[in-house]
Structure formats: C-alpha cells, structure tokens
Amino acid sequence: MLNIFDIVKLTKIDHKEIDSNQIVVTDGNGKPNAILTELLNDVVSNMRIFVxxxxxxxxxxxxxxxxxxxPLPSDVLEEYEKVLREPIYNINFVPKRGQVEVIVGEG
Known part of the structure; x- marks a missing residue:
C-alpha cells in the first residue's frame, strides 16, 4: 500500500514537485483533515528548503x-515520520485549484 511519502515523492504538477499549498489530506468522505494537512505542509516546506x-x-x-x-527537534521529526508513513486509500487531483487530495482512511 502506498503512503503519503510515496505521493509526495512521485507527484508532479505541471512537471514540478508539489508545493506545500498544493497537497491536502482528507478522509474517505472528502472532509479535509486540518491537523494532518498542516503537518504535511510543514514537512513539504522543510523538504523543499533543506533536502x-x-x-x-x-x-x-x-x-x-x-x-x-x-535544527528540528526529534519530537517534530517523529511527527513528520508518522504523517509520511500514513497509508493512503486514494488520491484525487483537483486541476482547477492545482491541488492533490491524499485520502487517508476509508469513507
């Protein structure tokens, strides 16, 4: 099963790596998960700067x-790792907004 890291690594929009504001984590019913989205956006921002x-x-x-x-502390890195290892159930591309919805959990 794919996880969030796989999607971040593999997904491109207009042949460019996804930016932190282009990825949203939702549940199986399409409801955004603000906590995971914010954490993932932070991970992606730091990836783009440092890696x-x-x-x-x-x-x-x-x-x-x-x-x-x-300079991130180990507890922050542990949270990053948790969100990146989160298994995904589906992925939805939203071209009008230039976003990728990563669906975690079933509907």
Missing part, C-alpha cells in the same frame, strides 16, 4: 536528511 528529493528514496532517507540538515 534534494532526487537523493531521497524512502521515509528513512528523508528523516536522516532532515535530522542532519535542519
């Missing part, structure tokens, strides 16, 4: 890079 995603192939790789290249 070359061409050199990262797994959540473990990303966590290692973030711990080496950011």
């Amino acid at each position: 070359d995603m061409n050199e990262v192939y797994s959540v473990d790789d990303l966590m290692r890079e973030l711990s080496e290249h950011t």
Whole structure:
C-alpha cells in the first residue's frame, strides 16, 4: 500500500514537485483533515528548503536528511515520520485549484 511519502515523492504538477499549498489530506468522505494537512505542509516546506528529493528514496532517507540538515527537534521529526508513513486509500487531483487530495482512511 502506498503512503503519503510515496505521493509526495512521485507527484508532479505541471512537471514540478508539489508545493506545500498544493497537497491536502482528507478522509474517505472528502472532509479535509486540518491537523494532518498542516503537518504535511510543514514537512513539504522543510523538504523543499533543506533536502534534494532526487537523493531521497524512502521515509528513512528523508528523516536522516532532515535530522542532519535542519535544527528540528526529534519530537517534530517523529511527527513528520508518522504523517509520511500514513497509508493512503486514494488520491484525487483537483486541476482547477492545482491541488492533490491524499485520502487517508476509508469513507
């Protein structure tokens, strides 16, 4: 099963890596999960600043890079890891908004 990291790593919009404001976490009914979305947006922002995603192939790789290249405390990195490992059930592209909805949990 794919997880959120896989989607962040593989998804491109107009041939560019997704930006933090382009990804939203929702439940199976399409209701946004504000907590996971905010946490994921923070992860993606820090990835874009501190990590070359061409050199990262797994959540473990990303966590290692973030711990080496950011001043983030270990508890924050643990939360990042949790959201990145969250299994996804579906993905929905919203072209008009340039967004990707990552669906976690069944409807």
